[in-house]
Amino acid sequence: MISVTLNGELRQLDLDPDTPLLWVLRDHLGLTGTKYGCGEGECGACTVHLDGAPVKSCSTPLSAAAGRSVTTIEGLSPDGRHPLQLAWIVEDVPQCGYCQPGQIMTAAALIAETPRPSDAQIEAAMSGVLCRCGTYNRIRRAIHRAASPEGRDG
């Protein structure tokens, strides 16, 4: 039995500890916001937070999350009003939208660690998440917007 705090709630999971966290979330826990893009840690669509740090859930076994805290896009905010989510809406960031949960989770970890990131810091942090629709420039603008004092107050 593996104990994981998932989106703030303690869960007991009777699952094979080798199961990648991605599939635990999507198939066992009904949380399909975290996406499968490659299964090899190359695209970042599966990014979640493990104790606040961004990880590729496709390459993270459930055992690595034992006794720790996992946050998914569904748990980023209770009402979809995290400053990044609001900024993403104002800047109309998503197009197909498939990579965006991974983008937002990566950005959320960035600004939690670096509240006012520079362009270079954004680029370094965000280059691990592929966007086939090329929304990169709008992502950067949205991160700046969310990180600004007005943006943080929602």
Place this chain on the structure above:
Amino acid sequence: MAERCPDGHLSRRAFLRLGALAGGGLALAIGLPAVAATPTPDAPDAPDTKSPEVDCSPNAWIHLHGDGRIRLILARTETGQGVMTALPMLVAEELEVGLDQLLVELAPADPAFVNRLLGEQVTAEATSVRDAWTTLREAGATLRLLLVRAAAESWGVPESDCRAQRGRVLSADGSRSLGYGELAAAAARLPLPAQVPLKASPAWTLIGTQQRRLDTPDKVTGRACFGLDVRLPGMLFASVERGDLLGGRIRGWQSAAARRVPGVVDVVALESGVAVVAETSWAALRGRRALAVECRSDLGRAGDSERLGARFRAALGGRAAVAEREGDVSAMLDAAAHQLESVYAVSFAAHACMEPMNCTADVTPTRCVIHVPTQAQQGVLETARRITRLPAERIAVHTTFAGGAYGRRREQDFVAEAVELSRRLRRPVQVFWTREDDLTHDYYRPMTLHRLRGGLDAEGRVSAWYQRIVGPSILARVQPSAMKDGIDRLLVQGAVASPYDLPCRRVEYRRADIAVPTGWWHGGGYVHNVFAGECFLDELAALAAADPLDFRRRLLAAQPRHLRLLDLLAEQSGWNQPPAAGLARGVACVTAFDSLLALVAEVALDGAEVRVRRLVCALDCGQVVNPGNAQAVVEADLAFGLSAALGGAVTIEQGRIRQRGFAALPLLRANEMPEVVIHLVGGDVAPGGLSGLGVAPVAPAIANALHALTGQRVRSLPIRVGEVAPGASGGAG
């Protein structure tokens, strides 16, 4: 039937049908007129003015319920291109409602939802807005008129004393008002008007304004349902092992080990491979790895990029079908003061949608329900009919959001797998492809080879232009009836119907079918042909000692819209000012889908690494529906074109695709995204298509900039600095 021509115009107006809904509502359907007499081009079809008390709701586009809900049935797939917002804007504008007052649902598969430009219900080739532009506005205007009329009648006042605003009809002094829902039943009984005037553009409050996309809130919370997110009660997951050989067939496999994996329910042999079916995705993947398949292919030496290249080179001479011809090119080339010949090569490319292929099917003996991110709802319906033998009315097709599409989701291979598995297992089944499956079992952008010849007269003007395109035919597989005189329009797009003044020209197509599966591609044949054509145009400009942009201007002297665009681009890109040290500029243009786009790329070289610093773009797509989304779509296409220009090539060796994951097939990342500046030129003409337009000019603009930087010509795609060009012979350059 309406003209089927994604690069042309509609020649028939749609007609409307009105019916009552239970509960005091009404439904408005849009249909094609029945083909009676031969229509003349100038006689519009009379709309059906009868309004039978028929429930036409199954294929209606707009449902207005007695409780005031307005449901707009969206007949096109939201793939990221913004149709889910643009099309409702057209209805809302004329209907006098806010976007927030519309409930948008994706349409089922039904002939009523045909895309008249393409002849079936499909979202592709930048046609959605062009197809809907007049139709949806007319539908909205008609509905508004009927509602106003119903209110006026109930109040006993002239219609002109009433106005519609945000879903209500108000009397002149505003003292009385009725909501659309309250008026629906009465409106449903009114005869349809013969003609409904549409708003003139100065009266628009929505069209042409920046509107936030309707799908964004769900996409930033993870609530948006893509194909892979579909969950049905009792659903199983299936992963199909197809072997790693192109054209391969599975000859043997070990199912015992697969069946022992906890969660695996069955191992089923399909046409395309062996499916491991399980309670969870992970169990299906684990089971599949235990299959130990033996795969064989007859492809042999036909599955090898190098050998295909040699075959294509041999096809640069000899017979070919003529796609376009005017004047005597051979004679003019012989007589030219200067002439030039070059060969351009375009490799295979993979679609690489962010969401890999998938389909969910639930088949019983009496009905079939499919949930799928598809571009081709009618195709899905036909696939399901073929496999289940159920009639169309027993088959439901639900379209989900699509994580990218690019033409790949017009295909039916993943649909057939899901329907067949569900039919056999009598359980709902989701077939999901891995990234490796998706990259190695694609219908690739075809490889093509281009031979271009050009002649200049003594004044440096183009006196002759010749292009031969060698490549497989896509239409021969997907729509053979659309082949005309041996020409595949998808392969010659962007080479024919050039806006440039080329009075003596010849475009040939030499069909070279190959065993590698090829298919529709984002940006279509424009990607190949504009690469070759715009690069060669620069070569001719250099031969004429002319500035490339000026050279194009001279060839566009009779095209005012193009001239305006180039002038704007020259000004905004600083073309006539020297670039910063180490930077060079290249220009390329595309005319497609009734739109024009011109692009300047600013490029630097970092060793052998090409760095694109900035892309400056001028776009004339006629009337823009949603300017913010237009910019986003163009930026997306520029990024897509960058990946295609500088990113991974797909190569095939001994029947195997070499690039099986993103590590081997790099796509553009955030740290490689240039600054993008897009200038929209407004237009008082109907909207042109946008999706895919910006892909084609990226590679040639970069190639042309690289020449300015290095003096070397790039003649292959993807671009590799320092590689030997496939061939240039005859003439300077």
